[in-house]
Amino acid sequence: MFDWLIVGAGFAGSVLAERITSQLGQSVLLIDRRRHVGGNAYDCYDDAGILIHRYGPHIFHTNAQSIVDYLSQFTRWRDYEHRVLTAVDGKLLPIPINLDTINGLYDLNLTSEELEQFFALRREKVDEVKTSEDVVVSTIGRELYEKFFRGYTRKQWGVDPSQLSKSVTARVPTRTNRDDRYFTDGFQKMPLHGYTRMFERMVDHSNIKIMLQTDFREIRNQIPYRRLIYTGPIDEFFDWKLGRLPYRSLHFKHVTLDKENFQPVAVVNYPQSELYTRITEYKHLTGQIHPKTSLTYEFPSDVGDPYYPVPRAENEALYKRYEAMAMARPDVWFVGRLATYRYYNMDQVVGQALATFGRIQKALHAETTAGFSAITEAAE
Structure with a gap:
């Protein structure tokens, strides 16, 4: 019997797994459909030995010192300003x-x-x-x-x-000065050894058990647990009873070139031509020195893993109906971009997860207090 089952090992799930085990001493089973932790922020070395982001570029930026302090427990940082x-x-x-x-x-x-x-x-x-x-x-x-x-x-x-x-x-400002940074947050850096290393350190706890390549829908009635945190698509949790929420997906073409550099910055967008939206060259992000270079071409699609909630009024209205169903499930905590149908940045998901943990602490304290009061009344 696990104290918690957490569905999804991205930022939301991993942060909550770490907080619950390190601060409450409770047991967690952390599961994910993919074969790795880190969600869409997962990075790895390709066949050429170049560190790439498997699901497109992830650049960490925030103005919240509390989030920086939290993540700095699990990584050192490399200075980087995205252009x-x-x-x-x-x-x-x-x-x-x-x-x-x-x-x-x-x-x-x-x-x-x-x-x-x-x-x-x-x-x-x-x-x-x-x-x-x-x-x-x-x-x-x-x-x-x-x-x-x-x-x-x-x-x-x-x-x-x-x-x-x-x-x-x-989300995209217009400037009249020469500031060519994509973000203006006070903290703009990259995890020194990559996101995956940071996630691995975050969930490295004896009370966290990890099951990868595991679908919640297949094991939800087979593994005993007391409480549930869900970070997947909210419509899927409720078996799409009200219809499917639209999510935009991405397909990636990863290539390695036998040359040191390909483009002058990490990301080049293509608004007028090509089927892809952008090309990412990762050595700009990581600072890695290598005689070859690896690129990713991004092709948006309606088919595939859900990445982005589609921000339209009718979609928000449908989400609100699912949200009402979620509110009627006090035994489940819905956290993250997919579960709350919001286009969050990484730091916002971390902030949401930390705030959720604060609410979990209060809820558990209230349960304990209520239980103690019941025992006292019975004794009297």
């Missing part, structure tokens, strides 16, 4: 759009003040910003929207930006 270029009109230009992007695209020499005027002349008036298209055209105008955003977003999500929540493109 992304995008292939537009035959040029490689910085994204998010900044001063150098516009000057490079149009062969101009604008100042920051002039760039603000440039955008102001091109903005479209939108009475109410509701969609991803609204966000962009009301900020920088339709021409730049068509060049940088529409094609990429349609490939990534399988629908036009006019049909997506404003949250998608609102």
Whole structure:
């Protein structure tokens, strides 16, 4: 009999497994369908000996010192600031759009003040910003929207930006200075020896048992446990009773080239051409020195493992119905991107898991207090 069964060995499941065992001294069975821990952040050495991210690039960034302090128990860090270029009109230009992007695209020499005027002349008036298209055209105008955003977003999500929540493109800022960093968080680093090593240290505890290549649906009635934490798709947990929630998937083509470098930065986006959305070259992320280089091409799809909840109003409405079903199950804790149908960054999932552990502690304390009171009343 395990005290806890935790479904999913990504950030949410692994953090909660570590907290429950190290802080409460309780036993955990941690399971995952894949053959490894780490979820989508899993990294490994390919046949050439190059450290790659099996499921696309994962760059850690946060403004929360508490999350940094927690993860630093399991890894040292390598300094890294993420920079992304995008292939537009035959040029490689910085994204998010900044001063150098516009000057490079149009062969101009604008100042920051002039760039603000440039955008102001091109903005479209939108009475109410509701969609991803609204966000962009009301900020920088339709021409730049068509060049940088529409094609990429349609490939990534399988629908036009006019049909997506404003949250998608609102994640990408527009700048009038020359800051070409993709993120501006105060903490931007990579685990020194990779994510997998960090996860392995996190779940290295005598009270954590791990079963990989294990499907919860196949063992849910076979293994005894007292409490459940679920980090998989919430609609699957309830056997899709209300219908399937749409998730966007990815397919990856991993290649190794017999050359030291392929592109000037870790990630290059392709909004106008190609079937893939981006190419990642991992040596920029890891700092590894190697005579060869390994790349990943990303192809979004509706078929395959669920990666991203699709942010549309009708999907959110369906999720809310599943959420109501989850609220009626106080014996199950739903945590993570798939179980709460949210497009979270890694640090946000860690924060959610740590907050959930705080609620678990309170719930267990309340149970203990109630049990003690019942015993006292019976004795009286």
